[in-house]
Amino acid sequence: MSKLTTLQEAMGRVNDGDTVALGGNVLHRAPMAAAAELARQGRRGLHLVKTAGAMDVDLLCAAGAVASVTFGYIAYEPPYGLCQFFRRAVQEGRVEARENACYTVIMGLRAAVYGLPFLPVRGLDGSDLIAARGFKKVANPYGEGEFVAIPAIRPDVAILHVQEADELGNGRIGGPKYEDALMAKAARRVILTAERIVETARFEAEPDRTDIPGFLVEAVVHAPGGAAPGSCAGHYGIDDAQVRAFQAVTGPEELGRYLEQMAARTAHEGVSR
Amino acid sequence: MSKLTTLQEAMGRVNDGDTVALGGNVLHRAPMAAAAELARQGRRGLHLVKTAGAMDVDLLCAAGAVASVTFGYIAYEPPYGLCQFFRRAVQEGRVEARENACYTVIMGLRAAVYGLPFLPVRGLDGSDLIAARGFKKVANPYGEGEFVAIPAIRPDVAILHVQEADELGNGRIGGPKYEDALMAKAARRVILTAERIVETARFEAEPDRTDIPGFLVEAVVHAPGGAAPGSCAGHYGIDDAQVRAFQAVTGPEELGRYLEQMAARTAHEGVSR
Amino acid sequence: MQYTIADQMVVCLARELRDGDTAFHGVASPIPAAAILLAQKAHGRAVTYVNIAGGVNASPRLAPSTDGPNMLDGTASLFGLTDIFDLSMRGGLSVAFLSGVQIDRRGRINSSVIGEFDRPKVRLPGGAGSAVIAPTCGRVLVWRGKHNTKALVEEVDFVSATGNIDVVVTPLCVFRRVDGELQLESIHATSSLAEVQENTGFPIPTREYPVTPPPTAEEMAWLERIDPDRARDQEL
């Protein structure tokens, strides 16, 4: 019954070429330990999906794991500047930048949740994104108006870091929720990493606070510090030194050492339940 | 700043001919006191919206307040049978039955939330509802498939009964949530009736449990017993005798007496905060 | 052993569930609710049970209403009607329990009107979610609390819903849809072929039919725990 497993095993379930939605937003509650483990395992050709990504996307681009990114915004917030690995990979043609508005990522995920190949969307008027992305239009069959049709985005897997999970896969998010619950519903499979593994009774006591229903989840990893060096509400803030250390990485060997250090921190802290 | 007002004043804000979404489901957490007050005030020509309605819709039909009902299901659950006032009003041509699937009511409300005149929907294949309701279709611009387009349902007002509200309009629902939060976002205006009025600090302590954000709400009514004779989770169950007393009503005078009795119960219990 | 027709219907429906199923029921559905709980508890089926009120693998004490707060008892998350519809639309709902006022030979359901849609002779409750669930979920298990020629008809007055209807369970018998038509599969021990033929609006070939296996003692013991107030009898 238990879906608890190791980070290594869980990330082994992600295949080369998969479409992977990453929870959290910029440097907050992103599944950093999971991203580092995917990089460490040498995953290739991933199609990442995120509204606003930062170090998670940048790290996977640095590791050469990424084929495309579907996104609204990929950059750090001040004072960390742009995601240089992502930027260079796009400029050199190694990664396809499937720019959306953040909302059209959301509408694409909603289309998948609703079992539809597309959803119409308001907005985008006058934006060159329509032509650049080849978005088509649909007419309102009841009256005036044409609307851009956003193709469904159905991730093969959503990887989400939450504050609390149980062994059945129920997940509770503290602080900002971002698009995690939507991703969990849109994706074919869901993997949770969690700061704490708690008893199911805790979810049963307040089921209205469960953000991710367990039956949608296939694997749960106890990963304290799993959003570091980004923040995790109620647990830790941004680790400035470690973000800067990553940004200063040059070359695969340095990246390898950085990833091993990240793995060691999670493994160490992750021993006890 | 306070949005607290009386039931009479709040229901006075609903106009003849308005499209009115009613929260709750069948005999659970429906805004019964509000519906009775609308009936008592002699409102006419209302266009009701609900996925699964029961005595709320039946009572407003009995009072002659209704022009149409957009719904998936209008009936009691066992042992109370059909909504006879609704049924007769439709059969006699006094009320238009805009039957949907419950899901197409939801998709119509979602279209309104997303600022769209329609949304495509999966399902409905082979159903005579498509022709009977005049639903049109849209083609998938990216490949195969045609989908029924559900026109937006934008209520003028959503009337929702909640367990707890504050004077700013924040609302918390206990037990099943049904479609209330969706209605609050789809409607132009929102009126809450609440079992208890609580301090805003209570919402600030657990903002993740607030179902209705206060800034969407224009009026809040302290209405303990406001879902009776239906149930309200954590407060009371179905009042069998009062449901049956309503079903036994014949003629406008009896209905008038029934409504006055409902009003008296709410007013009496509603004196203190 | 003593059992009611509702008990027989519950047991027939429960036996349809399989390991790995995700099963849904809506309002006014004590018989399906009891069936899902029976499959989980008595038959040990690994079924994910989602109900209209939002419960996920809840363990409610059943009541005639299957949409109230009790339907959340023991749930660890909320997954309400909107979520369940979405799940079906994206192919994630394997079993739905639906009913209808009329059910026809082809397994189509009418819960909308008798007569014209716009000015009906009888306005029925409406198909609730059936129009979108029937074509999108894996298998539809239909139950109907009455079996007469008005309920089981040659052709429905109005198609509220049609789609993946697999089984129809009534107080008299079990039909299974084969090649697009309902075929009599078994007759309850409490009924007879003559009674089924007389009360069905389409022809039932005269031949030998199996007797529906009645509830076992173990099933009845579980039903007593799942539904001690016998909400399931209220449907008939």
Next chain:
Amino acid sequence: MQYTIADQMVVCLARELRDGDTAFHGVASPIPAAAILLAQKAHGRAVTYVNIAGGVNASPRLAPSTDGPNMLDGTASLFGLTDIFDLSMRGGLSVAFLSGVQIDRRGRINSSVIGEFDRPKVRLPGGAGSAVIAPTCGRVLVWRGKHNTKALVEEVDFVSATGNIDVVVTPLCVFRRVDGELQLESIHATSSLAEVQENTGFPIPTREYPVTPPPTAEEMAWLERIDPDRARDQEL
């Protein structure tokens, strides 16, 4: 009185807000966050403040990131990015704060690419929500932490977003869009017409322009409380 350029920009933006506004900012927006809080607290404006993290009329202690948990401090409900977008789409968002790497004479924004979209010379962060917010919200208030001829251009390389852009506030001045074109409205006391002309990629007519009213003592006192760590300076 001592104040920074960021203080001046905050104050300019705050003064644009009106009673009844519902105002939004996204990531990397300490200057807009400070402006909204200043309008509420110093100017007593009845503004509903929604932020990307989900806060409604929150009172955060500001940090360089405007998307973290602190943005929920004091909120009584969660109304996150998805809800805010929906709100704008249905006409319920009156003010949005947007930025861009390039802003052109017509008030169009580019945060996508320099060069070709598919193989850009410089890949920029992306327009985030601006492409859908700019055409649907009531008024867009644009701020930009740099004012040079690469930032304020005759024509953007790529139109990430265009729409209801009303005001552009830079470290040097304030533009307002009139008849579809940015017009210089006032020059900050710390700058000059010559500096604006030199650093702007489209012609600025030579004439008298008002001096932007600098921050008042009261505004500065409030800013000290709203943003004691001076997150707003990080943008410049």
